[in-house]
Amino acid sequence: MEVAARLFLLVAVAAALAGRSDAGWCVCRTDMGDVALQKTLDYACGAGADCKPILQNGACYNPDNVKAHCSYAVNSFYQRNNQNAQACIFSGTSVVVSSDPSGNGCTYPATPSAAATRTGVDSPPATGPSSANDSSGTGALPVAGVAARLVILASCSLMALYLSA
Template sequence: MTALALLVLISAFLGASDASWCICRSELNSSALQKTLDYACGAGAECSPIHQNGACYNPNTVLAHCSYAANSYFQRKGQATGSCDFSGTATVTTTDPSYSGCSYPSTASSAAANGTSTPGSATFNSAVGPATSTDGSGAGGLPVAGTATLCLAIILPALVLSRLS
């Protein structure tokens, strides 16, 4: 009975997740945001919705397009730590930035469902890319919650099975 309760608890924990989105910082100038937009679209974000006649083209502002592209990149990277930094031009939020007619993906699978990346005239600017780290802090790797979930998914079933034996 204890093992069953433990399995239910584990399943609930592994299935629970808080939705997160990546948006560009509104207080920054258009030039900085354009660099982030260009980087994200050039590095794998799904940017066709922000092209003219796309579902997320309006409002036609650098801030709106930057946020959509940064979020697409963030989701396609599995919300990995550091994938929503872009040299400080973007930040993670738990408030859905979607608006009428424009849906911001909240997972890697919903970001991929929008189609293949279409960089268009985007340019690659490595100075703006997501934060990376070589100091072991985890930036650029699995998100901390993802690492904990992976450990629990491996260790706890083994513990449960050993108790059942």
């Protein structure tokens, strides 16, 4: 019975780690061009991010540039999807960070509850904006999230074998 309890606990911890990130915010990469970031911004706002604060006269409108607005939108999407790592892929135009990007009177939500988490979201889009006609090099889907999950799954399997022996 003790082995079954340990195995259950191990699987529960692995499942929790597989869907969440250790960091708190999703932001747009600063080395990406405005065209790619505008696609990401449009996608995030259309897919459920709270983009009201980046509208004119909103608390996060300034600075008025694509990079800042993109970061706010992808973070809102990421938070509303419970900090699921897959909700910060956006075809490689964004990255999860541990330092708070808030500033200039704009506060980025740091938790799903602060971002008014959406209900009924089964899984966030894995690839973000469409890149079918994009030659900017941002269309490659990073596999880091998949690789991390496979490592966790393999570790759990090995641990289960060890515990059952």
